[in-house]
Amino acid sequence: MKDFLQQVYLDNTLQSYLVVAVIIFLGFLFKRFIAHYIASFFAFLIKSRYKSIDPSIFKSLIAKPLGLFIAVLITLVALDRLTFPSVLDFKVYKIGIKELLRMIGTTLLIVTFFRFLIKSMDFVVLLIKNRYMQNGDQGNHQLVFFFKDFIKVVIGLIGGLLVLKYTFNYDVKGLVTGLSIVGAAIALALKESLENLIASFIIFFDKPFQMGDAVKVNNFSGVVEKIGLRSTRIRTDAKTYITVPNKQMVDSVLDNLSNRTQRRADLRLEIGVDTLPAKVDELLDGIRKILARPEIQNFNLFLTDITTNALVIVGDYYTEPKNIAKYNQVKQEVNLAVLQLMETIGVDAAGKSTSITITKRAE
Structure with missing residues (x-):
């Protein structure tokens, strides 16, 4: 049996083929379980930080792409144990089969890894969205989705550059420089749009x-x-x-x-300059009693100016901020109450019109 396994076919023993086949088979067989346990571990860490997140969502998003990446990685590592058969080392369009297989393997490894990263972004966006919805920020969903798509594009571009670099041995420095110049030109052309985006x-x-x-x-x-x-x-x-x-x-x-924490209303009265001080004091006390109502949270009232034409009383008062209809109702009631008070105590507004009748004396 040992001699049979040591027989060489295409520069490798049967034992080597068998070991590689078993490794690949076990890798594909258990990739789902391996990915599941790795995803469960990360889900446990995330759950300890974000209590409201359902770990099953994380597993459903991450497990499948992670399992595919693990399977590709195990397959490539296993195949690397084999010696490439010299009889198969011929060229197709100036590219050797060995080099072509290396390029395919490298591309698969990079693509599956970056696919895993892109799927991870879906979960990161879900975390951000849930956080802002809990804080009551309902209006920023479009920006969240924009960030998701934008970062996915960036990840895809990085993956493409790595494929060019490690698969085709392409010098990406010149390409990155060219893209930077093109990006700068586009940025200048779209200056106003970019400013609004920022x-x-x-x-x-x-x-x-x-x-x-x-x-x-x-x-x-x-x-x-x-x-x-x-x-x-x-x-x-x-x-x-x-x-x-x-x-x-x-x-x-x-x-x-x-x-705003309060809604402000202003009160300004100009009363006759000949009003007696006692009447002014009575008017101020009456207005203060009018303003001392439950809807008004606080107020200020002062006799601020004495001019040749009027005595100026200035005040302000504050109500709760949200109900504009209630605010206007309070203003109306205060103004009417002040007018009634002025009429009751006999205080006239400055500049009150006086009718003068001139009659001619009969001769």
Whole structure:
């Protein structure tokens, strides 16, 4: 039996062929289990960091491409134990069969590895998406998917360059330099679009506003309905639909009205300059009682100026920020109450018209 296994065929013993065949068979047989346990280990590590992630999703995305990579790697390592038969060492289109098989093996190894990396990106994007959805950031999905596709393209380009380098022995330095020059030319041609794209990344990470926020920018105010890669769409207070380039949304002074803690209302009264101090004091006390209502969180009220034409009373008060209808209702009730108070205590507004009638004396 030992002599039989030591028989040489095509520059290799039967024993060598048998060992390689068993290794390859076991590799393909157990690649699923090996990939499963490796994926389970990484899933356990991820689960300890991200409690809300289902490990089965990670396994379903990673196990299959990882198993294929492991099978290709085991096959190539096993075949490398064999001596290439000299009788098969002929050329096809100036390329030897041995070199051709090496090129195929290298390509398969690189392709399966980078396919595994690309599938891993799907899970990374899933982690990012779940994190932002938990934080209530519902408007950035398109940027998440853009990042996924963009990084996949980058990974694919790197894989292609490695195939050229290690399979075809191509000097990729010149190719990378050429691509850089072409990329610079494209960047100059698409300067404005790239600025808006970069601004969308700033919005995504810095979060000066989100979908659903009420904002004021460039003399327009409204609600953000969509944040795109190039522009932001706003439904204005006049119910029109405007498109603002993301660069302007980042560079302009933007007032995020949804993030204010209170809504302010101003009160300004100009009463007659001949009003008695006691009446002024009574008016101030009455206004303070009017402003001391549950809807108003805090207020300020002062007699600020005494001019030749009027006594100026200035105040401000603050309500909760979100309900605009309730805010306007409070303003109306306060203004009406102040007018009724002025009428009750007999305080007139400055510049009140006086009718003068001139009659001619009869002779």
